[in-house]
Amino acid sequence: MPKYIPSEIEAKWQKQWQADNIYRAVIDPSQPKFYALTMLPYPSGNLHMGHWYAMTPSDARARYKRMSGYNVLFPMGFDAFGLPAENAAIKRNIHPRSWTYDNIQHMRNQLKSMGTMFDWQREAISCDPEYYRWTQWFFIELYKHGLAYRKYAAVDWCPHCNTTLAREQVVDDERLCERCDTPVTKRELEQWFFRATQYADELLRFDGIDWPEKIITMQTNWIGRSEGAQIFFPTESGDTIEVFTTRPDTLWGATFMVLAPEHPLVAKLTSPEQQPAVTAYAYQASRETDIEREATDKEKTGVFTGGYAINPATGKRIPIWIADYVLMSYGTGAIMAVPSGDSRDFDFARKYGLDVIPVVQPHNETLDGATMAAAYDGAGVMVNSGTLDGLVSNGEKGRKNPAIAAAIDWLVAQGAGAQSVNYRYRDWLISRQRYWGAPIPMVYCPTCGVQPVPDEQLPVTLPDDVEWKPTGESPLKFHPTWKHTTCPCCGAPAERETDTMDTFMCSSWYHLRYLGPQDTTAPFPADEYRYWMPVDSYTGGAEHATMHLLYTRFFHKALRDMGIVSGDEPMLQLRNQGIILSTDGKRMSKSRGNVIDPDEKVRTYGADVVRAYLMFGYRWNEGGPWNDSNISGVVRWLNRLWDVVHDTQAGGGTLSAEQSRALQRKTHQTIQKITRQLETFEFNTVVSSLMELTNAVIETKDGAGSPAFREAICTLLLLTAPVSPHIAEELWALLGRPYSIHQQAWPQADEALAREDELELPVQVNGKLRGKIVVPATADTPSIEQAALQSDAVRFLEGRPAKKVIVVAGRLVNIVG
RNA sequence: GCGAACGUGGCGGAAUUGGCAGACGCGCAUGGUUGAGGGCCAUGUCCUGCAAGGGGUGUGGGUUCGAUUCCCACCGUUCGCACCA
Numbered sequence: 001m002p003k004y005i006p007s008e009i010e011a012k013w014q015k016q017w018q019a020d021n022i023y024r025a026v027i028d029p030s031q032p033k034f035y036a037l038t039m040l041p042y043p044s045g046n047l048h049m050g051h052w053y054a055m056t057p058s059d060a061r062a063r064y065k066r067m068s069g070y071n072v073l074f075p076m077g078f079d080a081f082g083l084p085a086e087n088a089a090i091k092r093n094i095h096p097r098s099w100t101y102d103n104i105q106h107m108r109n110q111l112k113s114m115g116t117m118f119d120w121q122r123e124a125i126s127c128d129p130e131y132y133r134w135t136q137w138f139f140i141e142l143y144k145h146g147l148a149y150r151k152y153a154a155v156d157w158c159p160h161c162n163t164t165l166a167r168e169q170v171v172d173d174e175r176l177c178e179r180c181d182t183p184v185t186k187r188e189l190e191q192w193f194f195r196a197t198q199y200a201d202e203l204l205r206f207d208g209i210d211w212p213e214k215i216i217t218m219q220t221n222w223i224g225r226s227e228g229a230q231i232f233f234p235t236e237s238g239d240t241i242e243v244f245t246t247r248p249d250t251l252w253g254a255t256f257m258v259l260a261p262e263h264p265l266v267a268k269l270t271s272p273e274q275q276p277a278v279t280a281y282a283y284q285a286s287r288e289t290d291i292e293r294e295a296t297d298k299e300k301t302g303v304f305t306g307g308y309a310i311n312p313a314t315g316k317r318i319p320i321w322i323a324d325y326v327l328m329s330y331g332t333g334a335i336m337a338v339p340s341g342d343s344r345d346f347d348f349a350r351k352y353g354l355d356v357i358p359v360v361q362p363h364n365e366t367l368d369g370a371t372m373a374a375a376y377d378g379a380g381v382m383v384n385s386g387t388l389d390g391l392v393s394n395g396e397k398g399r400k401n402p403a404i405a406a407a408i409d410w411l412v413a414q415g416a417g418a419q420s421v422n423y424r425y426r427d428w429l430i431s432r433q434r435y436w437g438a439p440i441p442m443v444y445c446p447t448c449g450v451q452p453v454p455d456e457q458l459p460v461t462l463p464d465d466v467e468w469k470p471t472g473e474s475p476l477k478f479h480p481t482w483k484h485t486t487c488p489c490c491g492a493p494a495e496r497e498t499d500t501m502d503t504f505m506c507s508s509w510y511h512l513r514y515l516g517p518q519d520t521t522a523p524f525p526a527d528e529y530r531y532w533m534p535v536d537s538y539t540g541g542a543e544h545a546t547m548h549l550l551y552t553r554f555f556h557k558a559l560r561d562m563g564i565v566s567g568d569e570p571m572l573q574l575r576n577q578g579i580i581l582s583t584d585g586k587r588m589s590k591s592r593g594n595v596i597d598p599d600e601k602v603r604t605y606g607a608d609v610v611r612a613y614l615m616f617g618y619r620w621n622e623g624g625p626w627n628d629s630n631i632s633g634v635v636r637w638l639n640r641l642w643d644v645v646h647d648t649q650a651g652g653g654t655l656s657a658e659q660s661r662a663l664q665r666k667t668h669q670t671i672q673k674i675t676r677q678l679e680t681f682e683f684n685t686v687v688s689s690l691m692e693l694t695n696a697v698i699e700t701k702d703g704a705g706s707p708a709f710r711e712a713i714c715t716l717l718l719l720t721a722p723v724s725p726h727i728a729e730e731l732w733a734l735l736g737r738p739y740s741i742h743q744q745a746w747p748q749a750d751e752a753l754a755r756e757d758e759l760e761l762p763v764q765v766n767g768k769l770r771g772k773i774v775v776p777a778t779a780d781t782p783s784i785e786q787a788a789l790q791s792d793a794v795r796f797l798e799g800r801p802a803k804k805v806i807v808v809a810g811r812l813v814n815i816v817g
Numbered sequence: 818g819c820g821a822a823c824g825u826g827g828c829g830g831a832a833u834u835g836g837c838a839g840a841c842g843c844g845c846a847u848g849g850u851u852g853a854g855g856g857c858c859a860u861g862u863c864c865u866g867c868a869a870g871g872g873g874u875g876u877g878g879g880u881u882c883g884a885u886u887c888c889c890a891c892c893g894u895u896c897g898c899a900c901c902a
Contacts, residue, residue: 003854214897217821221898228902245902258902300900325900335902344900424901545897604855616842617829622895630829633842635855676833684830688841695841762837767883769837806882811836816882 004642006606010726014112022740023117025073027531034070035532036062037511037571039540039548040077040124043103044084047110048588049596049614049626053580056611057620057683058539059116063722064678066117067746073532074117075514077124078104081132081503083161083179086436090468096436097464100127110599115607115725117742124513126506131513132438133459134523135506138559140441140452145562147195148430150450155429157187163433164191166502167426168222168547178547192440192499193427196554200225200423202568203553211574218545224424227398229408231336231417233257233309235320239265241309244331244422247341247377248411249393249403251313252385253359254336255349257320258302260328261285269320271306278303278322285324300325300348311336312416313386323348331422339375340367346375359385360393360403428551430502435466435475437500445487445494454488460496474498507548508555511535511570523564535571542576549574575681578623580614585625596626608724609634615723616687637691638727641720644697645713645731648704655703661757666696667712668754671747674719690720715747763788764814765796773813781807788813 017023038058041051062074078100085096104125111118124131142148156165156175160182169178177184196203200223206216228246235241241257259266261282270278281303302323311318325344326335339349340358349356358367360380367376367383379395382388382403388410393403399419411417431440439460441453453460463482466475476482476498487494515528556570581587582594589595601610613634618624655663670693677686693716703709714737721728721741732741756777761784763771771793775784785805788794794802797817804816 214821218897221820224901226901243902247902326902327900330901332902337902342902344902422901542896619830622823624829627829627843630843632855633829636857637842639857673833685841688831691841760837764836764883767881772837804882806836808836808883812883814836814882 001643001646004639004727006608006726007603009730010113010115010607013726013729014115017740017742018112020740022743023074023119024121025071025075025119027528028071029531031069031071033532034062034065034072034537035511035535036065036072036074037514037535037538038074038076039538039544040079040507040510041107042082042084043078043080043100043107045103045106047107047598049580049598049601050588051111052114052598052610053614053618053623054540054577055111055116056114056614057577057681058537059114059118060611060615060683060686060722061537061678061681063117063725063742064675064746067718067721067742067744069745072117073122073514074119075122075124076111076116076118076120077122077510077514077517078107078126079503079507079510080104080125080127081437081500081506083163083434083436086434086468089436093468095464097127100436113599113602113607115611117725122514122517124510124517126438126503126510127436129459129461130520131517132506134513135438135501135509136441136453136458136460137455137523138509138555139438139501139505140455140458141562141564142194142558143442143452145558147198147558148192149195150190150192152188152190154186154188155191156184157189158182158184161434164189164429164431166429166504166547168428168550169502189431191429191431192442192497193429194554194558196428196551197423197425199554199557200425202557203425203550209569209572209574211571212542212576215542215545215549215574215576219550222425222546222550226422228404228420228422229411229417230332230420231312231411233312233336235265235269235307235309236317237269237307239268241265241320241334242332243334243336244420245336246397247338247404248407248417249382249385249388249391249401250338250341250359251311251336251407251411252382252388253338253340253357254311254313254318255316255339255355255357256318256337257309258323258326258335258337258345258348259305259320260326260333261322261324262328263322263333265334266305266322269305269307274304274306278305281322300344300351302348302352304352312411312414319354321348321352330424340369340372341375341377343375343377357384359383428502428554430505431499432502433474433477434500435462437503438506439476440497440499440501442497443485443487443494444497445489445492447492448487448489448494451487451489451494457488474500476500504548504551508552509559511552512565529565533565534567534569537573537575538571539575539577541579576621578618578621580618580623581625583626583628601631605631605635606638606726608727609638612638612687612724615683618684620681620683634687637687637694638724640698641694641716642727642731644694644701645717645734648701648709648713649734651705651710653702653705655700655706655708659700659703660706660708663696663700663708663712664753665756666693667708667715668749668751670719671715671749672754675746675749678722687723690716690723693719717741718744718747759810761788761810762812763791763793764812765793766816767814768796770796777810781809784813788815 038055062072066072080100085100088094088099089096139148156170158165158177160180161177170184171178175184204220204223204225226246228244229248231243233241302321305320305322307320308317309320337345339345339356341360356369358369361367361383362380380393382391382393388406391403391406394401399405408419441460443451443453445451463479466479483496483498485494485496512524515524515532519525552570559565582596584594613631616634617630670689673689674686697712697716700709717728717732729741758774758776760772760774762769763773771791773787773791775787784807800817802815802817806814
């Protein structure tokens with residue numbers, strides 16, 4: 001018998017599959033389609049175990065779908081623009097292009113070594129000019145539809161990457177750059193934005209898509225929709241302060257106002273005598289990092305401006321303060337302070353001796369502003385609120401709360417405010433001051449202003465001859481000629497935009513480019529779109545929850561409204577894998593020196609083993625540490641599978657009727673189980689079930705000539721094919737079955753064969769297991785009850801009569817006595 | 818601080834969702850095997866007890882004929898949010 005040497009059969013079959021082009025996906029209207037998508041890698045140089053962990057089960061599932069009769073599209077590409085390429089250029093003087101394409105070449109081979117069914121003819125690389133031509137075209141379309149605009153704003157800046165970042169790319173309490181963990185600072189710059197907030201409400205709806213609750217929650221929190229009212233407070237200086245509040249019903253208790261120290265009205269409102277204190281406080285606040293400012297447990301501080309506003313409900317003069325607990329970045333940067341109803345305002349009022357007037361009172365209590373020990377923000381009855389006294393504030397948000405509804409109506413009638421919705425979500429900042437990205441295709445003309453580059457001049461390509469400055473300024477800006485062009489409008493000399501686009505722009509539509517990566521007339525062919533989209537199953541990491549996964553939804557909706565795509569959502573189902581850790585239980589990283597190299601594991605064990613182990617050893621959505629001793633269980637399994645197929649290849653021997661029946665039953669039960677487990681992403685039990693069937697086959701190998709055995713072993717190989725495609729193909733060929741196993745139909749379970757003939761039912765007495773009975777599977781409740789009462793177990797009743805007998809069909813019997 | 822998820826042998830993890838806890842593996846133990854291979858095969862392996870039995874799914878309570886599963890409180894781990902007006 002030949003030995004199982006993975007490297008030999010794996011290379012052989014990969015070559016064969018490629019030569020026969022068996023993974024080519026083309027439109028076939030006669031077949032139902034299935035678009036399986038797994039997140040594309042950044043070509044950093046090497047595939048790591050995380051890629052294998054994410055992609056292998058996705059591949060197995062795509063293979064299973066294909067065998068189940070679907071026409072499956074399972075493409076792969078590279079998210080190839082980005083900073084590491086540029087850093088390599090600065091550090092080692094290698095051009096980002098050659099660095100990137102060398103890495104792609106290497107990683108493409110690595111991806112092929114996994115034995116995946118990617119259709120490489122659909123490969124898309126986001127830094128190809130033919131790709132980013134359409135990234136630029138989309139930008140212009142967005143611009144033409146008013147969804148891209150330029151704005152001067154205080155934006156997040158990473159001093160290490162030397163570029164601005166979108167808010168989503170600033171992570172953690174410490175406000176670190178998502179790529180390099182450098183603390184982010186603020187800069188005032190003119191930048192391009194996408195009007196993502198226009199879709200805020202729609203992005204909050206997840207109807208018809210099957211996404212993890214966790215991602216939905218994160219996106220919902222990120223968008224941060226609050227219902228309430230905007231209220232205008234006149235001031236004695238003549239300016240109006242606009243505030244947003246979710247509790248307009250507490251307006252009558254607003255005894256002071258607080259502005260963020262950076263609020264534009266601060267200077268005007270401040271009285272001469274308060275000027276020094278206000279200036280000092282604002283300076284102090286501006287020096288503090290956002291970490292310090294946002295620490296929840298920090299004691300509230302603030303300074304009186306000397307200015308006063310009028311509470312539009314009570315007509316009273318109320319003092320205006322500045323305090324750093326009010327953030328310029330949220331709402332209007334100003335609040336009405338209601339100390340009786342808000343704990344932050346309460347702390348502030350007590351510290352500075354400001355009035356506290358209760359306006360919502362618990363039903364069975366009378367609050368006294370002078371003595372109350374804490375703010376009350378629960379449900380209650382309105383008091384001290386003029387005509388609204390006696391209304392019930394029921395604790396609900398928005399108009400569902402009668403007190404809020406009445407307050408909004410009152411505000412509108414008085415012309416003092418309006419119903420309003422506020423979002424935490426901000427427009428997507430997409431300008432990046434870097435070289436290795438898609439140039440923003442805009443031209444600045446001294447007479448015509450901002451002009452998009454005409455379609456026929458796309459792509460605006462990156463120049464090769466640039467100088468790498470370790471200062472990090474974009475080489476495009478300093479290129480001697482590149483930025484000089486002519487105005488597409490008047491033909492006069494004009495300048496190009498020198499910023500490039502956020503690479504998340506490229507990855508917002510890559511699933512569309514797979515539909516026709518060679519298309520030179522459109523971003524994707526319409527017929528391909530009609531057939532393949534939307535993506536049926538998308539897999540990838542949860543870390544993209546508020547970045548890629550939100551951007552791509554926005555992008556799709558914007559494209560839909562521009563008439564470029566159809567349907568409301570790009571990806572119907574989303575599932576997230578966990579993270580594969582190193583043997584020390586820590587995240588793998590070059591700096592820790594604990595990286596597990598997949599190439600090395602493939603050399604040692606073979607791709608089939610690594611694939612099966614990654615599916616077998618973990619709950620896929622949780623991940624866990626790599627374990628070299630656990631993998632040996634999978635090595636043994638595939639060796640035993642190899643051995644038993646070779647051993648029994650010639651047939652010979654028969655099984656008793658009983659043995660045949662039992663093996664058939666196991667075979668068909670396994671089909672049922674594995675089909676269900678693949679559908680539900682329970683890959684660890686898929687492999688357990690395969691091992692069980694392998695064990696059953698080995699136990700009956702003396703009956704290798706029997707039809708039940710032949711069926712079992714063929715079924716076993718078919719069920720193994722998605723998990724370990726090479727060995728399955730090799731053994732399938734050994735049995736003389738038609739090539740390729742991956743083009744065979746998925747086995748169908750026969751209910752009748754899967755069914756048990758008789759059942760061994762546990763018999764409990766008072767809930768404790770006391771014995772077993774064997775009954776025909778068809779036995780009815782009375783006969784099961786009879787059998788249980790006649791069994792040995794009843795001795796545990798110790799002579800008492802059975803008060804009740806509970807028979808659970810097919811499960812157990814419990815005698816209560 | 819708020820919210821969510823999770824907590825099962827020495828280890829990774831099962832349990833058809835309220836019905837035999839520990840499937841499938843790893844590891845370990847004992848035995849076998851002159852086919853030297855990352856060996857393989859057989860048997861055993863939650864704790865306790867000679868046994869019948871008793872106990873056992875983070876801890877304590879509850880619901881139920883019956884709870885790893887449902888409810889309450891607490892402890893722990895992970896993740897998300899964090900002065901959001």
